Amino acid sequence: MHANWKTWAHVTKLDPDKHLPPGTIEEIVTSGTDALMLSGTLNVTRENLHELLDLVSSYGLPLVVEPASPDCAIFDGAVDHLFVPSVMNTNDVRWIVGKHYAWLRHAESVDWEMVVPEAYIVLNPNSAVGRVTGADCNLSAGDVAAFVEVADRYFRFPIVYIEYSGTYGDPSIVQAASDAAEHATLYYGGGIRSAEQAAEMGRIADTIVVGNAVYDEGIDVLRATVRAVQ
Numbered sequence: 001m002h003a004n005w006k007t008w009a010h011v012t013k014l015d016p017d018k019h020l021p022p023g024t025i026e027e028i029v030t031s032g033t034d035a036l037m038l039s040g041t042l043n044v045t046r047e048n049l050h051e052l053l054d055l056v057s058s059y060g061l062p063l064v065v066e067p068a069s070p071d072c073a074i075f076d077g078a079v080d081h082l083f084v085p086s087v088m089n090t091n092d093v094r095w096i097v098g099k100h101y102a103w104l105r106h107a108e109s110v111d112w113e114m115v116v117p118e119a120y121i122v123l124n125p126n127s128a129v130g131r132v133t134g135a136d137c138n139l140s141a142g143d144v145a146a147f148v149e150v151a152d153r154y155f156r157f158p159i160v161y162i163e164y165s166g167t168y169g170d171p172s173i174v175q176a177a178s179d180a181a182e183h184a185t186l187y188y189g190g191g192i193r194s195a196e197q198a199a200e201m202g203r204i205a206d207t208i209v210v211g212n213a214v215y216d217e218g219i220d221v222l223r224a225t226v227r228a229v230q
């Protein structure tokens with residue numbers, strides 16, 4: 001059940017730490033985007049996560065929670081999947097398996113049917129996720145391809161996520177990741193603010209993620225990014 005996440009071309013990432021004007025949620029869920037991902041690195045709490053879930057849960061669009069900490073690993077009725085990240089390109093073990101150990105050491109119950117592990121390769125050192133995880137973002141195409149191989153062929157992560165959060169990435173790097181990925185679904189996220197950018201990354205990755213543009217640009221830009229990949 002629930003494995004149709006593999007068919008998504010366009011995901012909209014909503015940040016529980018940010019506010020949307022009234023009426024915007026309805027425009028987002030009817031934009032044609034395939035799913036909503038509720039996620040952020042900074043200032044996400046159970047409280048603001050639940051508030052956002054309440055706002056988006058009645059529209060029938062698939063809902064993913066992507067926790068950046070164990071307290072946000074929730075399996076509430078409205079949630080379809082929990083996408084749990086591990087960062088490949090950090091030397092800080094907390095962001096690879098440490099938080100995961102702490103989560104499972106204390107978790108009361110885990111619905112493993114809902115859990116989809118994601119291998120993140122973080123490439124913008126100035127993003128919150130880059131700073132918090134201490135990711136080594138100074139990587140060549142060959143370095144990225146090797147990390148993709150570690151994630152996909154060795155660890156068999158079902159998702160490899162090329163993360164440029166906040167800035168538009170280098171298509172040749174994403175192409176190298178795509179060439180190296182054999183089984184994993186390749187996600188691209190970062191800086192998509194136009195149909196052209198959505199189309200360019202959408203040709204290379206399986207799934208593109210649009211986040212900040214929803215808040216900074218508005219609904220017409222979101223719709224244009226959807227049309228560009230569907």
Ligand SMILES: CC(C)=CCC/C(C)=C/CC/C(C)=C/CC/C(C)=C/COP(=O)(O)OP(=O)(O)O
Binds near residue numbers: 069071073166
């Ligand atoms: C084990 C559990 C349940 C959690 C730990 C999960 C891990 C290792 C998280 C590492 C950080 C990470 C990859 C978070 C994913 C979400 C993400 C990248 C959100 C985007 O963050 P930014 O856009 O940089 O941050 P803000 O939007 O908060 O500024």
Ligand SMILES: O=P(O)(O)OC[C@@H](O)CO
Binds near residue numbers: 163
């Ligand atoms: O917010 P943007 O830059 O669109 O990035 C999307 C997503 O990859 C962030 O985790």
Ligand SMILES: [Mg+2]
Binds near residue numbers: 040211212
């Ligand atoms: Mg963000």
